[in-house]
């Protein structure tokens with residue numbers, strides 16, 4: 001009687017075990033499947049990230065100032081108020097080369113005009129896009145704010161010496177989109193130093209570099 005009971009118990013236990021095992025086995029297969037998919041996905045993402053970090057590393061675009069032209073220059077005294085007036089406007093043309101195998105998209109930017117370290121002009125550069133390994137020309141007109149220039153204590157000395165030093169800085173910031181979805185930040189900068197000769201109203205010499213030092 002006791003043997004029978006044990007047999008029945010084991011049989012019953014075995015029966016229920018088999019019953020419970022079937023969906024468990026299925027679940028295990030699904031789990032293994034899911035795990036493999038997740039692992040493969042992670043591996044693919046890792047490979048893409050490594051490839052994008054090494055092979056597709058974003059190179060910084062180069063900004064080269066092609067020309068600076070003094071389009072307006074006047075200085076004198078207002079005949080009515082007898083207050084000094086000054087007008088300085090120059091046109092800046094630059095070319096930006098994108099060395100990447102992907103397009104470079106830059107946001108709205110500004111060219112700043114500096115006089116003895118103070119900002120005296122702001123010229124907008126509208127947002128744009130430069131195709132892969134392409135060059136784009138950007139031109140902007142920089143109008144020096146007379147009040148800011150006249151407020152600078154160095155102006156009288158510079159005016160007497162007939163040479164007004166002006167610097168410009170341009171920073172283009174944007175991103176390079178690699179493989180259509182990997183976005184990398186990229187920046188292009190340029191600084192130009194020039195001297196305006198008051199006597200013949202020309203830009204004496206300008207020197208530009210791609211390294212920005214403020």
Ligand SMILES: *[C@@H]1O[C@H](CO)[C@@H](O)[C@H](O)[C@H]1NC(C)=O
Pocket residue numbers: 067068069091092093137139
């Ligand atoms: C700057 O570029 C504009 C248009 O791209 C052109 O009309 C102008 O002559 C250029 N200026 C200089 C100084 O090269």
Ligand SMILES: *[C@@H]1O[C@H](CO)[C@@H](O)[C@H](O)[C@H]1NC(C)=O
Pocket residue numbers: 108126127
């Ligand atoms: C960029 O400038 C243009 C025109 O000046 C303006 O319409 C646009 O909203 C600006 N974009 C951003 C993101 O500020």
Ligand SMILES: *[C@@H]1O[C@H](CO)[C@@H](O)[C@H](O)[C@H]1NC(C)=O
Pocket residue numbers: 162197199200202
């Ligand atoms: C303008 O004047 C400066 C000296 O003030 C001189 O060095 C330069 O050659 C002159 N440029 C022209 C185009 O006359």
